[in-house]
Amino acid sequence: MTSTLPLTLPEFAERAAEVLPDGVLRYFAGAAGDEITLADNVVAWQRLALRQRVLVDVSKRDLSVEILGVRRPHPVIMAPMAWQTLANPGGEIAAAQGIGAAGGIYTMSCWASQHADDVAAQAADTTRWMHIHIFPDRDITQRLVDRAVRGGFEALVLTADQPVAGRRDRSMRAQFARPGSPNLADLAPGSLEPAQTWEDVAELVTSSPLPVIVKGLLEPGDAELAIQAGAAGIVVSNHGARQLDTVLSTASALPAVVEQVAGRVDVLVDGGIRRGSDIVKALALGADAVLIGRPLLWGLAVGGADGVRHSVELYLKELDIALAVLGVTSAAELEPSIVLPAPWSA
Numbered sequence: 320m321t322s323t324l325p326l327t328l329p330e331f332a333e334r335a336a337e338v339l340p341d342g343v344l345r346y347f348a349g350a351a352g353d354e355i356t357l358a359d360n361v362v363a364w365q366r367l368a369l370r371q372r373v374l375v376d377v378s379k380r381d382l383s384v385e386i387l388g389v390r391r392p393h394p395v396i397m398a399p400m401a402w403q404t405l406a407n408p409g410g411e412i413a414a415a416q417g418i419g420a421a422g423g424i425y426t427m428s429c430w431a432s433q434h435a436d437d438v439a440a441q442a443a444d445t446t447r448w449m450h451i452h453i454f455p456d457r458d459i460t461q462r463l464v465d466r467a468v469r470g471g472f473e474a475l476v477l478t479a480d481q482p483v484a485g486r487r488d489r490s491m492r493a494q495f496a497r498p499g500s501p502n503l504a505d506l507a508p509g510s511l512e513p514a515q516t517w518e519d520v521a522e523l524v525t526s527s528p529l530p531v532i533v534k535g536l537l538e539p540g541d542a543e544l545a546i547q548a549g550a551a552g553i554v555v556s557n558h559g560a561r562q563l564d565t566v567l568s569t570a571s572a573l574p575a576v577v578e579q580v581a582g583r584v585d586v587l588v589d590g591g592i593r594r595g596s597d598i599v600k601a602l603a604l605g606a607d608a609v610l611i612g613r614p615l616l617w618g619l620a621v622g623g624a625d626g627v628r629h630s631v632e633l634y635l636k637e638l639d640i641a642l643a644v645l646g647v648t649s650a651a652e653l654e655p656s657i658v659l660p661a662p663w664s665a
């Protein structure tokens with residue numbers, strides 16, 4: 320099957336656009352409002368230039384990073400994304416199997432189109448994190464935590480940037496209707512909680528046997544509050560620009576957050592990471608790892624589990640070549656001085 324898969328990451332996006340129904344494509348690809356932040360999430364990485372050093376022995380290269388205190392083969396994590404059977408009938412199970420085969424971590428959205436128990440059973444070999452919300456009924460949140468523990472999920476990823484749903488013009492125009500979630504169906508029709516606060520996060524941290532990663536921060540002050548609430552990590556994220564247009568792109572937000580955190584907890588980042596060189600820039604700016612969203616949905620849509628695996632492998636191939644050409648032998652060696660504002664962005 321691999322031989323029929325695209326050779327490059329942009330081709331995956333093109334092929335996905337050919338195979339997905341229009342409404343689904345608009346829901347997946349679209350974002351809030353005029354999609355200015357959606358575009359800038361990508362462009363903000365492209366505005367950074369890389370400084371290369373030559374004639375360094377790069378014959379041995381190490382892509383490994385430490386995430387939540389565990390050495391992982393590389394820094395790629397699949398971001399939580401809802402309703403993955405819309406991309407491929409294999410759904411969350413195939414996605415988890417695919418990223419696991421490539422040595423990455425799978426984050427399962429609680430709005431999944433398959434049940435967490437089934438994902439746990441059929442992707443048992445994949446390191447899995449469970450995405451959750453603080454729901455208006457805190458009992459639903461607790462039951463999802465219990466389910467995560469039972470299924471061997473290793474961390475909770477709590478979405479902090481969705482007190483209400485964003486307005487996404489592109490999918491509204493297609494009259495895309497959100498499907499139900501079999502993962503939430505036996506709990507209650509999950510609705511969002513506009514009254515959630517940092518106190519809820521602290522309570523979750525206290526009651527959860529799993530580490531809690533707070534996803535959806537752009538401000539250093541919020542990173543500080545996450546640390547005070549006991550989070551094990553944070554994800555600098557604007558929800559793929561799907562919540563509010565013209566918020567800061569994540570590459571722009573990352574440096575100040577990293578400075579505030581000062582190594583006290585893991586800092587992850589997502590949004591617009593489309594090339595292995597973008598991963599280099601994220602790590603150089605101080606991220607410990609990256610989450611990738613839409614491009615892995617394109618992999619799932621085009622080739623199921625194989626497509627996800629192959630997409631991740633393309634990122635890793637690009638990352639590995641970038642390290643070699645930059646004269647760097649390990650992800651750990653990447654530091655801020657290798658990126659600078661690009662002359663073409665002035």
Ligand SMILES: Cc1cc2nc3c(=O)[nH]c(=O)nc-3n(C[C@H](O)[C@H](O)[C@H](O)COP(=O)(O)O)c2cc1C
Nearest residue numbers: 347398399400401428478558559589590591612613
């Ligand atoms: C179709 C889709 C569904 C998503 N569902 C969720 C979700 O359930 N929970 C969440 O926190 N973020 C969700 N996100 C946001 C992603 O986790 C991630 O932050 C974002 O997609 C990263 O940007 P990228 O797509 O440019 O890589 C979703 C994104 C997409 C595209």
Ligand SMILES: CCCCCCC(=O)C(=O)O
Nearest residue numbers: 401430484510511558561
């Ligand atoms: C009631 C809102 C559900 C949204 C779930 C998926 C999501 O976060 C997205 O960005 O889409």
